Amino acid sequence: xxxxxxxxxxxxxxxxxxxxxxxxxxxxxxxxxxxxxxxxxxxxxxxxxxxxxxxxxxxxxxxxxxxxxxxxxxxxxxxxxxxxxxxxxxxxxxxxxxxxxxxxxxxxxxxxxxxxxxxxxxxxxxxxxxxxxxxxxxxxxxxxxxxxxxxxxxxxxxxxxxxxxxxxxxxxxxxxxxxxxxxxxxxxxxxxxxxxxxxxxxxxxxxxxxxxxxxxxxxxxxxxxxxxxxxxxxxxxxxxxxxxxxxxxxxxxxxxxxxxxxxxxxxxxxxxxxxxxxxxxxxxxxxxxxxxxxxxxxxxxxxxxx
Amino acid sequence: xxxxxxxxxxxxxxxxxxxxxxxxxxxxxxxxxxxxxxxxxxxxxxxxxxxxxxxxxxxxxxxxxxxxxxxxxxxxxxxxxxxxxxxxxxxxxxxxxxxxxxxxxxxxxxxxxxxxxxxxxxxxxxxxxxxxxxxxxxxxxxxxxxxxxxxxxxxxxxxxxxxxxxxxxxxxxxxxxxxxxxxxxxxxxxxxxxxxxxxxxxxxxxxxxxxxxxxxxxxxxxxxxxxxxxxxxxxxxxxxxxxxxxxxxxxxxxxxxxxxxxxxxxxxxxxxxxxxxxxxxxxxxxxxxxxxxxxxxxxxxxxxxxxxxxxxxxxxxxxxxxxxxxxxxxxxxxxxxxxxxxxxxxxxxxxxxxxxxxxxxxxxxxxxxxxxxxxxxxxxxxxxxxxxxxxxxxxxxxxxxxxxxxxxxxxxxxxxxxxxxxxxxxxxxxxxxxxxxxxxxxxxxxxxxxxxxxxxxxxxxxxxxxxxxxxxxxxxxxxxxxxxxxxxxxxxxxxxxxxxxxxxxxxxxxxxxxxxxxxxxxxxxxxxxxxxxxxxxx
Numbered sequence: 001x002x003x004x005x006x007x008x009x010x011x012x013x014x015x016x017x018x019x020x021x022x023x024x025x026x027x028x029x030x031x032x033x034x035x036x037x038x039x040x041x042x043x044x045x046x047x048x049x050x051x052x053x054x055x056x057x058x059x060x061x062x063x064x065x066x067x068x069x070x071x072x073x074x075x076x077x078x079x080x081x082x083x084x085x086x087x088x089x090x091x092x093x094x095x096x097x098x099x100x101x102x103x104x105x106x107x108x109x110x111x112x113x114x115x116x117x118x119x120x121x122x123x124x125x126x127x128x129x130x131x132x133x134x135x136x137x138x139x140x141x142x143x144x145x146x147x148x149x150x151x152x153x154x155x156x157x158x159x160x161x162x163x164x165x166x167x168x169x170x171x172x173x174x175x176x177x178x179x180x181x182x183x184x185x186x187x188x189x190x191x192x193x194x195x196x197x198x199x200x201x202x203x204x205x206x207x208x209x210x211x212x213x214x215x216x217x218x219x220x221x222x223x224x225x226x227x228x229x230x231x232x233x234x235x236x237x238x239x240x241x242x243x244x245x246x247x248x249x250x251x252x253x254x255x256x257x258x259x260x261x262x263x264x265x266x267x268x269x270x271x272x273x274x275x276x277x278x279x280x281x282x283x284x285x286x287x288x289x290x291x292x293x294x295x296x297x298x299x300x301x302x303x304x305x306x
Numbered sequence: 307x308x309x310x311x312x313x314x315x316x317x318x319x320x321x322x323x324x325x326x327x328x329x330x331x332x333x334x335x336x337x338x339x340x341x342x343x344x345x346x347x348x349x350x351x352x353x354x355x356x357x358x359x360x361x362x363x364x365x366x367x368x369x370x371x372x373x374x375x376x377x378x379x380x381x382x383x384x385x386x387x388x389x390x391x392x393x394x395x396x397x398x399x400x401x402x403x404x405x406x407x408x409x410x411x412x413x414x415x416x417x418x419x420x421x422x423x424x425x426x427x428x429x430x431x432x433x434x435x436x437x438x439x440x441x442x443x444x445x446x447x448x449x450x451x452x453x454x455x456x457x458x459x460x461x462x463x464x465x466x467x468x469x470x471x472x473x474x475x476x477x478x479x480x481x482x483x484x485x486x487x488x489x490x491x492x493x494x495x496x497x498x499x500x501x502x503x504x505x506x507x508x509x510x511x512x513x514x515x516x517x518x519x520x521x522x523x524x525x526x527x528x529x530x531x532x533x534x535x536x537x538x539x540x541x542x543x544x545x546x547x548x549x550x551x552x553x554x555x556x557x558x559x560x561x562x563x564x565x566x567x568x569x570x571x572x573x574x575x576x577x578x579x580x581x582x583x584x585x586x587x588x589x590x591x592x593x594x595x596x597x598x599x600x601x602x603x604x605x606x607x608x609x610x611x612x613x614x615x616x617x618x619x620x621x622x623x624x625x626x627x628x629x630x631x632x633x634x635x636x637x638x639x640x641x642x643x644x645x646x647x648x649x650x651x652x653x654x655x656x657x658x659x660x661x662x663x664x665x666x667x668x669x670x671x672x673x674x675x676x677x678x679x680x681x682x683x684x685x686x687x688x689x690x691x692x693x694x695x696x697x698x699x700x701x702x703x704x705x706x707x708x709x710x711x712x713x714x715x716x717x718x719x720x721x722x723x724x725x726x727x728x729x730x731x732x733x734x735x736x737x738x739x740x741x742x743x744x745x746x747x748x749x750x751x752x753x754x755x756x757x758x759x760x761x762x763x764x765x766x767x768x769x770x771x772x773x774x775x776x777x778x779x780x781x782x783x784x785x786x787x788x789x790x791x792x793x794x795x796x797x798x799x800x801x802x803x804x805x806x807x808x809x810x811x812x813x814x815x816x817x818x819x820x821x822x823x824x825x826x827x828x829x830x831x832x833x834x835x836x837x838x839x840x841x842x843x844x
Contacts, residue, residue, distance in 0.1 A: 047844075054700045056842040076704045084700035090693045092610060093428075093505060099598025106601040107701025127596040132428075132504060143697065156700075 005068040007032045007154050007185040008053060013062035015048055015209075022048040024209035025062070030187055032153075035180050037196040037203035038189040041294045045209040046189045047087070050158050053187075054084060067154060080109045083147035087159035087189075089139040091131030097142040098127030104146035116149040122171050136163035148175050155179060155186045161195065173198055193287060205293045212293055224284035224292065225258040228267060233275025242266050253277075323580065326440035330448035334422045335455070342456045345414040349407050349460060352783065353481075354467040356403040359793070361395060361471075370398060377401075378532050385529035385632065386666055386786075388548045396472035396553035400481045405524075406787055408547045409517065411460055411489030415453040416496035416513040422449035423497065425506035427584060436584050446497055446579045450572065453493035461486030477553030480561070484547040487564040491543050492517060494571030501578035504587040511614075515621065520544045522625055529632045543567060603703045607711030610689075611682060615719045618678050619726045622671065626730020629667045630742075633660050633735045661811030664731060664742060671727040672749030672803055673782045675720045679757040680778045682716035687764050687771040690843050705837055713761060713830070720753045738810060745809035751822035752802035756781060758829030765833030768843050 008030035015023040022045045030036040040046050051057045053066050055075030064071050069078045083104075091100055101120075105111025120127055123141045134142065140163050147155055161172050169192070176186055176199050190196050196203060197217065205213040205220075213220060225246065232253045239255065240248045244263025249256045259267045271279070335342075364370045370393040377383060377390050390401040423445055426432040432445060465482035469475040492513060499512040520542040527539030528548075539545035543564065550560045600606050686709055689695040699708060728746030732739040760774035781801035788798050798804040805818040 051696075051842070051844055056696060056699060056844060058839075058841055075699075076702050079700060080702040082700065084697060086693070086696060088693070089697075092694060094594075094613075095600075095609065096594025096596065096598070098596040099594060099600055102598035103600045103606060104697060104701060107603070107698060107703055109702070128593040130592075130594050 005032060006030065006065070007034075007067060008036075008187060009063075009065045010049070010053070011063045013049065013052065013064055014060045015045075015052060015057060016060055022209055023052075023059070023062075026206060026209060027211045027214070028204050028206075029214070030185060031202075032185050033180070033183050034201040035176060035186040035188060035199050037200035038187055038206070039191075039196065039203055039290065039293075040206040044206045046206060047158055048209075049206075050084075050156055050187070050189065053156065054079070054082070079107075081153040082156060083108055083150045083152045083154075084156045085140070085143045085147045085158065085160040087162050089143040091134065091139055091142060093130060093132035095131050096128055097125060097131070097134060097138070100131065100142055101127065101146040101149070104143070105150050109151045111146075111149050112151060116145065119145040119148050119175070122175075123168060137165065137168065140164055141168065144172065144175070148179065153184060155184060157186065158189045159191065160188070161190070161192060169195065193290060205290070207293065220289055221261075221284055224289050225260055226264055226284060227256070227258055227280075227282040228264075228271075229256045229280045229282075230254075230271050231277040231279075232271065233277060236270065236274045239267070239270055242270060323441040323443040324447055325444060326435075326438065327444040327447045327451070330422075330435070330440065330444055331451050334418075334448050334452040338418065338421075338452060338456075342414070342418065342452075345410070346456055346460045346463065349410045349414070349485075350463040350467055352410075352787070353399065353403050353407050353464055354471065356399050356787075357395065357468065357471040360398050360402065364398065367393065370395070373398070383666070384532060385525040385629070385663070386670065388524065388528050388544075389532050389534045391533070391551045391554035394472075394474070394477075394553050396468065396474050396477040396481075399468065399472060400477070400552045400554075401548075403787060404481055404485065404552065405544060405548060406783070407460075407464070408485045408488040408544055409521065411457060411485050412492035412517050413514070414460075415457060415489040415493035416510060416517070418453045418456060419449045419493045419496040420500050420506050420509045420513070422452060424500035424503065424509045428504065428506050432584055443576060443579055446500075446575060450493055450497060450575075454490060457486040457489035457493065460489065472553065474553055476556060480550050480556040480558070481552035483561055484550040484552060484564070487561060487568060488543055488547045491564060491568050491571060494568055494575055497575035498571060498578065501575060501582065502587060511617070518621065518625075522628060524548070526628060526632060602711070603698060603708045604711030604714065606698070607685075607708075607715055611685060611712070611715045611719070614678070614682070615715060615722065618675075618719070618723045622675075622723045622727040623730040626671070626727040626732075627734040628730075630664075630731035630734025630736075633663050633667075633731075660735075664735065664738070664810055665745060665808045665812070667731060668728070668742070668745040668749060668809070669785065669803060669806075671724060671731075671746065672753055672806075673785050675724050675727075675749065676753045676756040676778050676781065678723060679716050679720040679753055680760045680774050682719060683713065683757055683760040683764065684771060684774065685716075686712045687768065690768070693844060696842065696844055699842065706834055709761075709765075709834060709837060713757075716757050716761075717754055720757065721747075721750050724749055724753070741810035744814075748806055748809055748814075748819070749803070751819050751826065752806055754826045755802040755822045755829070758826035758833070762829040762833035762836075764837075765840075766836035768840070 006029055008028060010026055010028040013023050013026040014021070026045065026049055028038070028049065038046055048057065052059050052064055053071050055071045055078070058072055066078050067081055071078065091097070101116065102111060105116070123145055125138060125141045125145060129138075140160060144160060147157070161169050164172060173195060176188070179186055188196070188199060200217070202214065202216050203220065204211055232255060235253055236250060236255055239245060239250070239257065242263060243266070244260035245267060246258040247256075255271070257267070364373050374390050374393040388401060388405050391397055426435070426445065435445070461482035463482075464485060465475070465479045468478035468481065472478060495516055496509065496513040500506075500509040503509045503512065521544055523538045523542035524545040527536035527542070527545060528534060530536050531539070534545060534549045539549070546560050546564055549557065551557050600609055689698075695708065699705065724746050725743070728743045731746070732742040735742065756778050759777055760771070763774050764771040781803060784793070784798060784801040785803045788801075788804070802822055805822065807813060807815045807818070
């Protein structure tokens with residue numbers, strides 16, 4: 001795979017199920033070799049987008065390319081280079097986990113036996129159990145082992161760690177890190193923010209079938225507010241009138257406020273004019289970042305585009 | 307919905323094994339609000355409308371007496387349907403349609419019970435329900451009550467609906483009760499199989515196999531005795547239902563026998579249900595290999611379906627041997643009867659009678675094989691809706707290749723099991739190897755057409771895929787009860803089986819075979835083309 005070709009490029013994708021608009025002009029670009037976080041509240045259209053990329057659903061309109069090919073027409077050829085882990089793995093009740101891992105591997109580009117053995121050990125999976133005997137977390141492990149052991153270029157993981165314990169969550173994270181080190185591309189749909197923060201180079205946030213934000217985490221942080229608390233020599237004046245300042249709370253010489261990253265400089269100037277005794281600046285947490293996008297009204301796209 | 311009779315926060319003094327039954331029953335009735343009424347109305351309507359057809363055909367007492375005399379000597383028809391006990395209109399309806407309705411009630415009941423017991427456990431839904439105030443035996447009780455409601459409604463509608471047209475409320479009541487009790491007996495039997503296996507499919511399969519065995523026993527018994535008195539007939543609940551003799555000096559004590567069997571089966575189910583863990587079974591699965599050799603979607607399809615194919619093949623072989631060994635006996639029996647010998651000599655002699663029996667049996671095998679084919683094609687539907695198809699199709703597997711694996715088994719498998727049936731018939735009969743095999747193979751185009759219908763429905767209208775069962779069921783009903791009701795030719799030809807020449811004995815015609823094959827090819831093509839274009843149901 002040449003680096004020039006994007007692993008995934010989606011533009012203006014629409015998909016309706018009856019009257020429900022699952023995707024409403026989705027854009028998504030995943031560069032080759034990156035780990036890309038795919039975030040959004042439940043029902044935002046993440047799984048629909050992934051199923052279109054896998055050629056399981058057909059887009060109503062818009063463009064989608066997967067590894068340079070058409071996900072619908074070239075599905076079979078493309079799938080040799082793709083491993084997929086759904087969020088809810090269903091197994092055949094009378095097939096063992098080991099049989100399913102080998103089947104999935106063979107249905108893709110092939111399976112690395114040594115890596116399979118190592119992964120089974122690391123994930124502490126019993127491959128001889130029959131499908132119905134596995135717990136939710138163990139069913140996920142079956143699909144994860146099959147995906148990580150397959151010889152593919154792109155991993156599409158749709159909430160892959162649901163049901164994994166924290167120890168296994170750690171194993172999963174180191175596996176993804178190794179995949180990136182080997183030059184593979186990962187699209188990771190997830191709700192676990194620490195996982196996204198640790199693993200992802202860039203993230204896309206979608207809401208109601210539309211992309212509301214794309215960029216590196218540093219870029220996204222830039223768009224959020226910093227909390228400022230200060231004790232001043234004299235009561236401040238005119239703070240609330242500064243651009244980008246919110247929730248100002250003045251108690252005598254104590255000040256607490258929120259400020260957009262762009263307005264931080266002006267706020268600090270205004271504070272030093274009154275003489276700063278103490279100052280705490282708290283950078284935005286990832287939770288705040290996501291909550292803002294998840295709960296914002298439909299105009300969030302315009303609001304954050306400022 | 308809330309669980310009834312709360313304990314106001316006090317710990318219960320007993321384990322209350324039936325707590326929550328009311329709520330679960332309401333849930334079951336709500337889930338079955340379409341399925342059960344359709345079953346009940348379809349079965350009762352078939353019976354009640356049968357009165358009119360028989361009256362139109364055999365309006366006078368003399369005509370009916372003639373029919374009964376000719377039936378008394380026809381072992382093959384007796385094997386298929388059962389003996390006739392009287393020449394009244396009601397007795398003919400009970401003879402012609404009673405057995406059919408009893409089997410229908412049995413299938414309906416076993417589906418209801420497995421649906422609300424093992425299927426709930428297999429899908430994990432029971433776990434959530436059982437975590438609420440639900441007693442250990444409540445799910446089983448609710449399922450059995452749902453089946454009881456359906457069977458009681460069926461019995462009541464039959465009794466009320468037939469009382470007027472047949473002119474005998476007693477006979478109608480006996481027939482309704484016999485059919486309802488057979489349904490209830492198989493509800494309780496399914497309650498037992500649901501405890502034994504871990505999958506709903508196996509539970510239904512075991513119960514259906516028991517139903518098949520009951521039919522075979524009754525058929526074997528009735529082929530040798532014309533009054534339902536043979537030992538095999540008395541080993542079969544379907545034989546008991548016939549031996550209630552509705553409209554022919556009803557034997558009410560036989561209903562007590564059925565009731566006792568219901569209670570015994572029910573008690574067995576309750577004993578088993580209280581003794582096991584939720585989701586577990588008495589026939590636990592063994593661990594499998596740590597490494598797999600399945601490499602293609604087709605190999606996966608074979609792995610998933612091989613058990614069913616081998617089971618059907620063994621059952622068809624065994625049934626073929628059993629029925630084939632009866633073929634000669636049918637002719638012998640008639641041969642001993644001076645009065646009927648004359649009739650059959652006019653009809654074409656002893657060998658013709660054997661041929662007629664063999665032709666009826668091959669037709670029966672063909673229709674039952676269509677059930678296998680439909681079930682096998684619908685595995686694709688099951689894989690798709692259970693989301694197991696999703697990761698397979700996310701591999702380097704084309705949709706056509708994936709579907710082809712299952713379709714090959716559905717179509718090839720039906721031919722294979724029919725060959726087993728033919729082999730069994732020929733072995734059991736001990737003669738006519740070539741003609742019997744030819745007759746069995748002739749069923750294949752009709753079976754495949756129904757496979758084609760199922761494929762087309764699933765491919766083009768996946769939401770309506772399970773409507774294929776209605777199509778197959780209709781064809782079975784037409785083929786089974788149509789000829790004796792003398793339904794118009796246009797109705798008989800709605801079923802692909804109605805177009806096939808009657809072999810052995812009849813003359814071979816290639817035209818229907820070619821037309822059915824062409825139609826099948828067209829339906830398959832349409833279904834697969836639609837599959838390539840549509841969204842996967844996820």
